[in-house]
Amino acid sequence: AQSVAQPEDQVNVAEGNPLTVKCTYSVSGNPYLFWYVQYPNRGLQFLLKYITGDNLVKGSYGFEAEFNKSQTSFHLKKPSALVSDSALYFCAVRGFNKFYFGSGTKLNVKP
Amino acid sequence: KAGVTQTPRYLIKTRGQQVTLSCSPISGHRSVSWYQQTPGQGLQFLFEYFSETQRNKGNFPGRFSGRQFSNSRSEMNVSTLELGDSALYLCASRRTGGDEKLFFGSGTQLSVL
Numbered sequence: 001a002q003s004v005a006q007p008e009d010q011v012n013v014a015e016g017n018p019l020t021v022k023c024t025y026s027v028s029g030n031p032y033l034f035w036y037v038q039y040p041n042r043g044l045q046f047l048l049k050y051i052t053g054d055n056l057v058k059g060s061y062g063f064e065a066e067f068n069k070s071q072t073s074f075h076l077k078k079p080s081a082l083v084s085d086s087a088l089y090f091c092a093v094r095g096f097n098k099f100y101f102g103s104g105t106k107l108n109v110k111p
Numbered sequence: 112k113a114g115v116t117q118t119p120r121y122l123i124k125t126r127g128q129q130v131t132l133s134c135s136p137i138s139g140h141r142s143v144s145w146y147q148q149t150p151g152q153g154l155q156f157l158f159e160y161f162s163e164t165q166r167n168k169g170n171f172p173g174r175f176s177g178r179q180f181s182n183s184r185s186e187m188n189v190s191t192l193e194l195g196d197s198a199l200y201l202c203a204s205r206r207t208g209g210d211e212k213l214f215f216g217s218g219t220q221l222s223v224l
């Protein structure tokens with residue numbers, strides 16, 4: 001069965017510090033992995049995706065994610081957090097023509 | 112290029128009523144999918160339509176239905192509303208043929224009283 005887990009409901013980080021939002025997945029076959037961000041009262045916006053190739057994927061707004069096949073993880077990272085990064089982040093995996101989303105992680109970046 | 116448009120933005124209904132939500136995808140996108148978002152549950156997949164045909168369906172009761180028109184616009188219908196149907200309903204479109212990126216609308220916030 002395809003599934004995604006985001007073990008942290010909330011992540012707090014100070015502005016300027018590095019941030020990590022965790023995601024683990026379970027999928028049959030090669031994973032197609034995604035990160036989306038949701039700002040208040042808005043739909044989700046695409047950040048980045050991993051289909052194949054380099055394990056480190058770079059995306060929008062300075063975010064990157066590291067694909068780790070042995071740990072079945074796809075953690076979202078950013079070297080220096082901004083207050084404007086505060087939002088709800090979703091990890092997703094595509095399998096059997098469906099997208100499976102995690103429950104979301106609320107990122108709070110404090111000045 | 113216009114984004115994914117969902118109407119209405121907000122809806123208030125009472126139990127037992129039915130509701131229809133509308134979604135206009137990005138021009139050229141033939142796939143439209145629907146998701147239910149509730150706090151703590153993340154996004155739950157409802158169904159996906161492609162070229163007017165339902166291609167996939169999630170684990171929702173038959174009260175939830177949808178359709179897609181020849182211009183790729185899609186509607187979602189929920190009959191006999193229950194309190195638990197209160198949620199943000201999101202529509203997403205994507206270009207098929209290798210591009211796996213979803214483009215989401217801002218959603219319709221449905222409140223069932």
